[in-house]
Amino acid sequence: MEKVGFGVIGAGIWGTVHARVYAEDPRVRLVAICDIDRKKAKEVADKFGAESYYTDFQELVDNPDITAVSVATPDFAHFQPAMAAINKGKHLLIEKPIATRVEEAAKILEEAKKTKIKLMVDFHNRWNPCFLKIKSSIEKGEVGEVSLIYLRLSNPSVVPLSWFSWSGKSSVAWFLGSHTVDLARWLLKDEAKKVYCVSRSKLLRGKGVNTPDFFESIIEFEKGAVVVMENAWILPETEPNIVDFKCQVIGSKGSMCADLSHHRALEKYTEEKAEYPDLFALNEIYGKLTGFAFHSIEHFIDCVIEDKEPISTGKDGLEVTKIICAMEESILSGNPVRIR
Structure with missing residues (x-):
């Protein structure tokens, strides 16, 4: 071929x-x-x-x-x-x-x-085995009707302060919140109807980067579920991981919790630092790429070559952008904002 x-x-x-x-x-x-x-x-x-x-x-x-x-x-x-x-x-x-x-x-x-x-947006956590397990359990009815989801995805301040020259032109809502917003829509198979969000801008601005420190969001969905979402760019630089990633799903029959960053399946301690190495996203086994962040890109290749429709579409991308823009509007107005 x-x-x-x-x-x-x-x-x-x-x-x-x-x-x-x-x-x-x-x-x-x-x-x-x-x-x-x-x-x-x-x-x-x-x-x-x-x-x-x-x-x-x-x-x-x-x-x-x-x-x-x-x-x-x-x-x-x-x-x-x-x-x-x-x-x-x-x-x-x-x-x-x-x-x-x-x-x-x-x-x-x-x-x-x-x-x-073919238009695909790289929401690669749709290939994350933890979230695939959660989604499967929800769809099988094992946790009952989901009423509440808590999602936290944050970085130490080294990311906006040192990793990128363009942090002041973006925010943690776009950089990390886009992942958690998409996960909420995907897990619930539902659309957001209203969002209320608060933020503060002090620590990063004080260090010369004009972007909010964090976003705390409450998102209401059409079928009644509520998602509480936390995205921060100000965790201490002594954090053992570059991400802090947690999820809890609460339903009428049970709950599920995921700790994707501090899971302790593997711990590493050296003279310089302590860390919990990544086991899920970007790994290599005997020369072969493995991990959900690779697999989403491989899926795009499949879509192009095999004429498939992407799992994460342009429409998904548009809906996520609508929600984050509503979060920003809510911060400015101090009020809940309906998703248009």
């Missing part, structure tokens, strides 16, 4: 993950990497054997050898490269969030439908 050409726009931490998956899949030809930083684009292209690299995403999508594109640019910078890819008829995998404005998310979805491309 002839290999299918893929390209990656954005050569940062997660764009590198996309490039690695494409490079190691025997069905795929990694054609090109693009990043505004020429050095970074070349380094990733060289590392994974891409045929070329660019600093202008238009050049990448103009390449006739490329059939499908990943957009892994910063949260606020998805719209333009996504539209460029769609306009050239490229199948498209966009890192979450699909966009940080409802109008942009809706436009991406509208144009993707017109051109009949």
Whole structure:
């Protein structure tokens, strides 16, 4: 079978993950990497054997050898490269969030439908074995009717302060909250109707990054369930993990709890630090990639090559953007906001 050409726009931490998956899949030809930083684009292209690299995403999508594109640019910078890819008829995998404005998310979805491309948003926790177990138990009725879900996904302050130069142009709601909002919709098979959110902006602003410290959200869903969601970017840098990820689902017949960060299945102690190594997201077993963060990208390859519909769609991306925009509106008004 002839290999299918893929390209990656954005050569940062997660764009590198996309490039690695494409490079190691025997069905795929990694054609090109693009990043505004020429050095970074070349380094990733060289590392994974891409045929070329660019600093202008238009050049990448103009390449006739490329059939499908990943957009892994910063949260606020998805719209333009996504539209460029769609306009050239490229199948498209966009890192979450699909966009940080409802109008942009809706436009991406509208144009993707017109051109009949595959459009997927990389909500990779839909491949997380813990959440798949929870979803299966809910659907089997084992916990009864779900009335309350608590979700917490947070980072130490080193992430906004040191990892990215663009933290002030985004927020923890977009960076992490997009995951938890999508999980709530997916687990409940329901749409949000109202959200109330509070936030504070002190610690990070005091250190020169103009973004909120945290978002505390209460989301009401159409069928009656309530989701309490916590996303913070101010955990102490002495945290043993780069994420703090917890979930509790409470139903009329039972409950389920997940600790994806402090699970203690494996503990590591050195002279420098203590940590609980990742066992779920990004791992390698005898040279083979394994983990839910790899598997979601592999699913996109399947969708392109086997003409399948993505598990996480552009419509899912749009609904998540609507909810987070409502969270931001609630913070500004101090009132609950209905999801439009």
